[in-house]
Amino acid sequence: MIQLILFSLIGALLVFALFFAMRRGPRTEGSSKALVGARQALNSLQAGLLPPELVERIFAPEDYEYVVSQAPKDVRDLFCAERKKVAIMWVDQVRQQIRSLMRFHLGSARFHAGLSFQTEIGLAVDFGGLLIACRALQVLLYLRGAYSAPRMVGATAAAAARVCRISEESLAFLNAASIGGLGDRSAGAAHLL
Amino acid sequence: MPSSIIWWAGILLEAVILFQGLRSRSVRRYPFFYIYSACVLLVAVSTYVVYSSNLSAYPIWYWSAQLISLIAGYGILLEIFKHVLSPYPGAEKAARVAGIVVFGAIFCFALIYPLIKSQSSPGVTMVEFERDLRTVQAIFVSGLLVVIAYYGIEIGKNMKGIIFGYGLYIVTSLVSLAVRAYAGPSFTEVWRIIQPLSFDVSLVIWMTALWSYHPAPIPESRVRLEAEYEALAAKTRGAMGGMRSELARVARP
Numbered sequence: 001m002i003q004l005i006l007f008s009l010i011g012a013l014l015v016f017a018l019f020f021a022m023r024r025g026p027r028t029e030g031s032s033k034a035l036v037g038a039r040q041a042l043n044s045l046q047a048g049l050l051p052p053e054l055v056e057r058i059f060a061p062e063d064y065e066y067v068v069s070q071a072p073k074d075v076r077d078l079f080c081a082e083r084k085k086v087a088i089m090w091v092d093q094v095r096q097q098i099r100s101l102m103r104f105h106l107g108s109a110r111f112h113a114g115l116s117f118q119t120e121i122g123l124a125v126d127f128g129g130l131l132i133a134c135r136a137l138q139v140l141l142y143l144r145g146a147y148s149a150p151r152m153v154g155a156t157a158a159a160a161a162r163v164c165r166i167s168e169e170s171l172a173f174l175n176a177a178s179i180g181g182l183g184d185r186s187a188g189a190a191h192l193l
Numbered sequence: 194m195p196s197s198i199i200w201w202a203g204i205l206l207e208a209v210i211l212f213q214g215l216r217s218r219s220v221r222r223y224p225f226f227y228i229y230s231a232c233v234l235l236v237a238v239s240t241y242v243v244y245s246s247n248l249s250a251y252p253i254w255y256w257s258a259q260l261i262s263l264i265a266g267y268g269i270l271l272e273i274f275k276h277v278l279s280p281y282p283g284a285e286k287a288a289r290v291a292g293i294v295v296f297g298a299i300f301c302f303a304l305i306y307p308l309i310k311s312q313s314s315p316g317v318t319m320v321e322f323e324r325d326l327r328t329v330q331a332i333f334v335s336g337l338l339v340v341i342a343y344y345g346i347e348i349g350k351n352m353k354g355i356i357f358g359y360g361l362y363i364v365t366s367l368v369s370l371a372v373r374a375y376a377g378p379s380f381t382e383v384w385r386i387i388q389p390l391s392f393d394v395s396l397v398i399w400m401t402a403l404w405s406y407h408p409a410p411i412p413e414s415r416v417r418l419e420a421e422y423e424a425l426a427a428k429t430r431g432a433m434g435g436m437r438s439e440l441a442r443v444a445r446p
Contacts (some may be wrong), residue, residue, distance in 0.1 A: 007371035113282035
C-alpha cells in the first residue's frame, strides 16, 4: 500500500509540474521592456504609494489614540478595521517587490551559462522563505491589527524605504550595461531611465 | 473487442502522425520524437502480429517491445533540451545539473533498494520493472518541467503538445502499473484497456499539436550585463539579506 501511495505521489508531482509548466505565460524579464517596466513600477511606488511619511501616517498611534478617546465604539471599530486593511496592503506591496526582484533575477540568470546551481538553490530557498515571511506578517497583522505592536510603526516605515532602495539598487546595476547594449527599440526605453 | 479497437486506433493515429510529420517536414525539426513515434508504430504492429499468430510468445514479446519503446521515449527529453532549453544557457545548465543529481540519487537508491527488498519480498516482476522505469522517467520529466516553470520559459505549441502528451501517458502508465503491481492479476483486464487508451489520448494530443509547424518562441533580446552571473547572484543575495532583516524587525512586536 505504501508503494502504491508513493508511486501515486510521483504521478501527482508530474501532473503539477505539467500544469505549472504549461500554464506559465511568457516572461519578459531580462529584456529592455522588463527593465523599463520594473523601473517605472519602482518609481510609482517610491513617489506615490510608499513615501515614508505616508507609511508613518498610516501607522501613526496618535490617530488611534484620538479615535479611541473621541469616537464611539462603532467608529473606533471601523477605523481599526480600515487601518488593518491598509497595513495588510502595505505588506502586500513588500511582497510584490520581492517577487519583482525574484522575477528579475530569474529572467537574467536563465541566460547565464556560468550559472551556479548551488547558488540558485540557495536563492530559491531564500526567495521562498521571504515570501512565506511576508505571508506570515500579513496573517499577524490580520489577527492582531495594525496597532497591536507600537514598535512596528517605525520599523514598518524603515522597511518600506529600505525595500524601495534595495529594489532601486537591484535595477541600477543593470542600467549602465543595458543602455549601451540595447538596440533602437530600447533607445526610448533607456531615455525613460 | 474494445481492446482491438483501441489497438487499431493507436496504429492508425501513429501512422497519421508520421505521415503528417513527413508532409510538414516536422520530422527534420523533431527527429528524436519521430524516431520514437516510428519505433512505437513498429512495436504496435509487430505486437499485433505476434498476438494474432503466436499467443504463447506474446508475453515475452510484449515486455521486450515495451522496454524498447520506453527507452526510445527518452528521445523526447532530448527534444526538450534542444527546443525549449537551449536558447537559455543558464536554465539549460540548471536542468542538466538537476538531471545529474536526480540520476545519482536514483542510482544510489537502485543499489540500496534490492538489499532492503530481498528481505521482505521475492524477485521483481516485469510489471514492477516497467513501473520503476516509468518512475525514473516521471522524475526526470518533472525535474525538467520544474526548471522550465521556475525560470518562466515559454514553450512553443509543438513542444507543448509533445511534453503534455508524453507527460500524461507517463502518469497514467505509472499509476496503472502501480495499481496492477498492488492489486495483482485481477486488475489485468482493466489495465489492458487503460494502458493503450491513455496512449491513444496522447496520440490525439500529438497529432493536434504537430499538425503544422509552430516555431519555438525566441527569447527577447537579453540585457547585456556588465557584471557576470556571480555579481548578479551576490547582488540579489545581498538585497534579500537586507529585506529579511527589515522584515524581522517589522515582525518583532
